[in-house]
Amino acid sequence: MPWLSELLGFDGLPRVWITGLSWDSRKVEEGHLFFAIPGRKADGHAFIPEALKKGAAAVVGEREVSGLPVPYIRVRSAREAMALAACAFYGHPTRKLITIGVTGTNGKTTTVHLLGELLPLCETLTTVRVEEEGLSCVTTPEAPDLQRIAAQALAKGKKFFAFEASSIGLAQHRVDGVHLSCAVFTSFSRDHLDFHGSMEAYLSAKLRLFSLLSKGGLAVVSARAPVSAVRAAAPEAKLLTYGLGRGDVQATDIRSEKDRVQFKIVGKFRRGKALLPFPGLHNVENALAALTVGLGLGFSLEELLTRLAEASLPPGRWTQFVSPSGAKVVVDFAHNPEALRCLLSGLRGGAKKLIVVFGCPGEADQGKRRLMGEVAGRIADLVFITTDNPKSEDPRKIAAEIAAGVAEVGGTWAVILERAEAIRWALRCAGPGDCVVIAGKGHERFQSLADRREPFSDLEAVQQLVGASLK
DSSP, rough: OBBHHHHOOOOOOOOEEEEEEESGGGGGOTEEEEEOOBBSSSSSGHHHHHHHHOOOOOEEESSSSOOOOOEEEEOOHHHHHHHHHHHTTTTTTGTTTTTEEEEEESHHHHHHHHHHSTTTTTEEHHHHHHHTTOOSSSSSOOHHHHHHHHHHHHHHTTTTEEEEHHHHHHHHTTTOOOOOEEEEEEESSOHHHHHSSHHHHHHHHHHHGGGGEEEEEEEEEESSSSSHHHHHOTTSEEEEEEEOOSSEEEEEEEEEOOOEEEEEEEESSSOEEEEEEOOOOEEEEEEEEHHHHHHHHTHHHHHHHHHHHHHHOOOTEEEEEEOTTTTTEEEEEEOOOOHHHHHHHHHHHTTTSSSEEEEOOSSSSSSHHHHHHHHHHHHHHHHEESSSBBSSHHHHHHHHHHHHHHHHOOOOOOOOOOOHHHHHHHHTOTTTOOOEEEESSSOOOOESSSOEEEEEHHHHHHHHHHHSSOO
């Protein structure tokens, strides 16, 4: 157990043993260091009394607080202090691992998942795992969870650690102190503007990942991402680009078959023939990202391509079923305009009739709702607008904003707010040769409402309706 001063890096602090780190007063245990973090909905300083009742040995906060029975350390940013304390508490595990952070609007989860399948002894932390284990936040967990998982990976004998670095996680300092060997930028398009306020601020948050690179570290960037901005953010990094027909690592001669893609790898490294055992041009790009990381870290192309041919997708990403009527059913996490466009465009050519079910989250980027409606209305034949974590917002208002986008491009839609019912109706409307897409939630197992989370899974709903006939 470390001393308080060892965690915070301040001299002259009382000699207090710290047994753990907490930012949620409900999870404080005897001897914990409690971080009072000001939030958008609640201020952690209000929960200091509860933390003390549960045995907090010291408190870190940003406000003026006096009269506490334990040491109180006031800092400029409690989140920054917590991130650095977490690194020290767990013994700086990312310094001993080859740590890979992956950011980007879309493609983070699949790229990290593929890194776990291409690199030997690689621990992965994706949004799927975050939900399965009930970790903090949605994509990138709070710093103590992130560092704990890295330390556990090290203890298990892992050599690599790959994780998703969301723009919000980066902006909130959850990744501060991580020692990165490689940083990846998969894509950049509109999302999370409710948090960042502008595309410039959104990009700036993502570029923070590259400031964490060790000297001479590897920066892997999609040719469609802001390459010049990455160069400016990490001038000493070894930069490799990838893309469809362009970049240091390129996919050419792409041939999409029924449920797989074949392509050639050319560019800065050796040439090779690749087999991707699942469909989608966006997945070719995700595979290129993982391959480029592997090549940049010194693995042979032959070794990587052999593993790629046996790879899989994470749960809730392009997961396919066959309905009793013979229609293809695809469940995917696509939750922003660009992701939805890629998903629907990839399925359009092979479908007689394309039907999509989706909604937009409440308390989130309102401007993307109309845009997603436009994308769906332009590409799909029929759009079922439903709920997707409405939280405290009126689901009818969210649906109306999406419908306005569908109407603007002359699309056909229906609003069915109960998500399971919307899925049921979509399947009823589909026959042989048709395709039903259920987008937005993917792997998620809950529907977030104003005052609670209700169990709900698109995957389970479809399995029940189609008789669990996974394709």
